[in-house]
Amino acid sequence: MALGQNSGISCRDRVRGCLLGGALGDALGAGVEFLSLDEIRRVHGPAGVRGLTAAYGVDAPITDDTQMTLFTAEGLIRASVRGRSKGICHRPTVLWRAYQRWLATQEHPGPPSDTDSDGWLAGQPLLYARRAPGNACLSGLRMPRMGTPARPANPTSKGCGAVMRSAPFGLLPTSPEAAWTLAAECAVLTHGHPSGYLAAAAFAWIINVVADGHTLVAAVESALGRLASERDGGEVAAALRTALAVAADGAPTPERVEFLGAGWVAEEALAIAVHCAAAAPADPWAALLAAVNHSGDSDSTGAICGNIVGTMLGEGALPTDRLAELEGHTLVRQIADDFVLEMSGAPEISDSWGEATPAWFDRYPGT
Numbered sequence: 001m002a003l004g005q006n007s008g009i010s011c012r013d014r015v016r017g018c019l020l021g022g023a024l025g026d027a028l029g030a031g032v033e034f035l036s037l038d039e040i041r042r043v044h045g046p047a048g049v050r051g052l053t054a055a056y057g058v059d060a061p062i063t064d065d066t067q068m069t070l071f072t073a074e075g076l077i078r079a080s081v082r083g084r085s086k087g088i089c090h091r092p093t094v095l096w097r098a099y100q101r102w103l104a105t106q107e108h109p110g111p112p113s114d115t116d117s118d119g120w121l122a123g124q125p126l127l128y129a130r131r132a133p134g135n136a137c138l139s140g141l142r143m144p145r146m147g148t149p150a151r152p153a154n155p156t157s158k159g160c161g162a163v164m165r166s167a168p169f170g171l172l173p174t175s176p177e178a179a180w181t182l183a184a185e186c187a188v189l190t191h192g193h194p195s196g197y198l199a200a201a202a203f204a205w206i207i208n209v210v211a212d213g214h215t216l217v218a219a220v221e222s223a224l225g226r227l228a229s230e231r232d233g234g235e236v237a238a239a240l241r242t243a244l245a246v247a248a249d250g251a252p253t254p255e256r257v258e259f260l261g262a263g264w265v266a267e268e269a270l271a272i273a274v275h276c277a278a279a280a281p282a283d284p285w286a287a288l289l290a291a292v293n294h295s296g297d298s299d300s301t302g303a304i305c306g307n308i309v310g311t312m313l314g315e316g317a318l319p320t321d322r323l324a325e326l327e328g329h330t331l332v333r334q335i336a337d338d339f340v341l342e343m344s345g346a347p348e349i350s351d352s353w354g355e356a357t358p359a360w361f362d363r364y365p366g367t
Contacts, residue, residue, distance in 0.1 A: 009213075009313070009314040010314070011340055011344065012336070012337065012340045013314035013315050013316060014171070014211050014310075014311050014314055015171055015336045015337075015339055015340050016310075016314070016315040016333060016336040016337070017309075017310030017311055017312075017313060017314040017315040017316075017317065017318060018167050018168075018171060018207065018211075018307050018310045018311040018336075019069065019070070019073065019167075019168075019307075019310070019332050019333075019335065019336045020306075020310060020315055020318060020323055020326070020329065020332050020333065020336070021284065021288075021305075021306035021307055021308075021309050021310025021311070021315075021318055022065070022066060022069055022167060022303045022304070022306040022307040022310065023062050023066045023069075023303070023306070023326055023328065023329070023332050024288060024302075024306050024310075024318060024322060024323065024326055025288045025291060025292065025299075025301075025302030025303045025304070025305050025306030025307075026062050026063050026065045026066045026299050026300075026302055026303040026306065027052055027060040027061055027062055027063075027299075027302075027326055027327065028049060028052060028053075028288055028289070028291075028292045028298075028299075028302045029049075029291070029292035029297075029298030029299035029300070029301065029302035029303070030053075030055040030056070030061050030062075030063050030131070030298075030299045031049070031053040031054060031055035032044075032048075032049055032053075032292060032293075032298045033055075033063075033132065033297060033298045033299045033300075035295070035298075036295040037254055037258065037293065037294055037295045038295075040293060040295075047293075048254065048289070048292075048293035049289065049292055049293055050289065051322070052322060052325050052326070055131075056129065056131050058129075058327055059325065059327070060322075060325045060326050060327050061129070061131065061327045062126075062131075062326070062327050062328050062332075063131040063132065063299050064106075064130075064131055064132065064133040064134065064137070065164040065165070065299055065300055065303040066303065066328070066332070067102060067105065067127050067131075068099070068102055068137065068161075068164070068165035069164070069165045069167060069168065069303070069307075070121065070127070070331070070332065070335050071098045071099060071101060071102040071121065071165075072095065072098065072165050072166065072167075072168045072169070072186075073168040073171075073335050073336070073339050074098055074101075074119065074121045074335065074364070075091075075094050075095040075097070075098025075099070076091070076095070076168055076169070076172065076339070077338060077339055077342045077343075077364045078094055078098065078119065078364045078365065078366055078367065079091040079094040079095070079366075080342050080343065081342065081356045081360065081361060081364045081365075081366040082094060082366030082367065083366075084350075084354055084355055084356065085355045085356045085361060085366045086366055089366075091182060091185075091186075092146070092148075092182070092185045092186050092189070093146065094367070095186045095189070096141075096146045096186075096189055097367065099137075099141050099189060099190075100141060101118065101119075101121070101122045102127070102141075103138065103141040103142070104122070105122070105127045105128045106128075106130050106133050106138065108128060109128060110125055110128050111123045111124070111125060111128065118365065119363065119364055119365055120363050121335070124331060126327070126328050126331060134159055134160075134161035134190075135159075136153075136154045136157040136159050136161050136190050136191055137161040137190045139153075139154060139190075140153035140154050140157075140189055140190030140191070141189065141190060146189060147188045147189045147190065147192060148185075148188060149184070149185060149188055152188035152191075152192025152197070153188060153189055153190050153191070153192055154190060154191055154192050154193075155192035155193060156192070156193055157190070157191045157192060157193055157196055158191060158193035158194075158195040158196035158199075158265050158266045158267070159191060159196065159264060159265060159266065160199075160263060160264065160265060160266045160268075160269035160270075160297060160300045160301075160304075161190060161191060161300075162186075162187035162188075162189075162190055162191040162196050162197060162199070162200040162266065163187075163196075163199045163200045163203050163266045163269055163270055163300075163304060164269065164300045164303050164304055166183045166186070166187065166200040166201075166203050166204050167203065167204070167207050167304075167307035167311070168339065169182050169183040169186070169204035169207075169208075170183070170203070170204040170205065170206065170207025170208040170210075170211060170311075171207060171208075171211060171311070171339065171343075172208070172343065173343050173344075174208070175208075176204075176205045176208045176209055176222065176223075176226070177205075177226075179204040179205055179207070179208040180201040180202070180204055180205045180226060181201070182204070183197075183200045183201045183203070183204035183205075184197045184198065184200065184201040186200075187200035187201065191266070193266075194230075194232030194233070194235075195232070195235045195236055195265070195266050195267050196265075196266045198227065198230055198232065198233050198236045198266075199236045199239075199266035199267050199269070199270045200266065202223045202226070202227060202236055202240065202270065203270055203304065203307075205219070205222070205223045205226060206219045206220055206223050206274070206308070207219075207307065207308070207311050209222055209223075210308065210311045210312050211311050215281075216274070216277055216278050216281065216308065216312060217244060217278060220240055220243075220244055220274055220278070221244075223240065224237055224240055224241065227240075235267050236266070236267045236270070238267075239260070239261075239267035239268060239270065239271035240267075240270065240271055240274060242259075242260060242271060243260060243270075243271040243272070243274040243275035243278065244274070244275075244278060246259060246260065246275055246279075247274075247275045247278035247279040250279065251279055251280060251286070251290075252275060252276045252279040252280055252286070252287065252290035252291075253290070254290075254293050254294050256275070256279075257272055257275065257276065257290060257291070257293070257294040258294050258295060258296075260272050260275055261296070262294070262295055262296025262297060263294070263296040263297035263298070263300055263301040264296060264297045268296075269297060269300050269301050269304055270304060272291060272294070272296075272301040272304075272305070273291055273301050273304035273305035273307075273308055274305075274308065276288070276290040276291040276301075276305045277291075277305050277308040277309050277312065281312070282313075284306075284309040284310070284312075284313055284317050284318055284319075285318075285319055285322075287305055287309050288302055288305055288306055288309065290305075291304075291305035291306075338363075338364070342364070
């Protein structure tokens with residue numbers, strides 16, 4: 001797969017769109033994550049949230065959803081750097097270390113003085129904000145051993161914490177199957193229930209196919225074909241089928257969204273995001289608003305929906321005025337641009353042997 005090869009949207013526009021769209025949906029839902037729909041309407045009016053609001057004492061804040069997505073992207077960059085500079089790389093282990101760096105941001109008030117030795121992302125003060133991180137993410141990453149498909153962390157957990165961080169796997173210049181496999185292997189670092197890791201895998205597959213220029217409906221239908229080969233894939237498949245069926249009924253409404261669930265668990269979060277994006281395919285702002293105005297995990301459903309619509313339509317389709325309000329938008333763009341540089345094999349970050357230049361290796365140590 002070559003990102004965006006089947007459309008006029010550039011690779012960088014899709015990657016930026018995916019990460020910025022996710023951050024925008026995250027921020028839209030942050031202030032209403034724990035409110036019922038009735039409470040949302042009571043606070044924000046009958047139409048619910050219509051624009052970015054404050055939460056955690058910050059205007060338009062990103063939460064753990066965006067934080068972990070950025071560390072996923074950083075981990076994939078570092079895995080690629082390691083692979084071409086060291087000649088060998090076990091990518092789930094590199095991602096485990098990336099998530100350990102995220103865990104450290106949740107356990108310390110700010111970056112330690114020696115973060116320069118471990119790449120630049122861990123030195124960003126913004127990422128040390130603690131904004132309701134998921135219990136399974138925290139407990140899984142605190143385990144003394146890394147979860148694996150054979151011995152997954154939290155084998156009964158199917159919360160949406162693995163799904164909401166998995167979009168970057170789909171942005172890799174690889175096949176949908178490879179994106180699926182890596183997303184599943186990295187989901188079990190924290191979420192071991194089949195619906196938890198298969199929803200993350202299906203999400204990566206969908207992003208990969210959409211990034212190649214195909215429609216969202218085609219991407220979901222192909223993911224359903226892949227799920228059919230999984231013994232435990234029925235729950236995720238049923239949720240996705242329902243999401244498409246409800247989207248065919250017309251524009252997304254809170255009532256249609258709530259028919260799909262609350263989004264606290266993986267298959268519901270993915271279904272809500274897919275439904276909103278599919279029901280408003282040409283209007284990313286309408287899709288994002290629909291994805292957060294419901295009783296449930298609004299920031300996660302908003303983030304996943306934002307990843308989808310941003311990949312579909314590119315950064316240029318997202319509202320520029322809203323992006324300018326978004327906390328950390330410059331940081332998100334930087335990670336997106338660095339991801340594109342590394343995955344495209346840009347000559348400015350490579351020496352004559354194809355290995356990372358010293359400056360790039362310092363920025364993304366291959367460990």
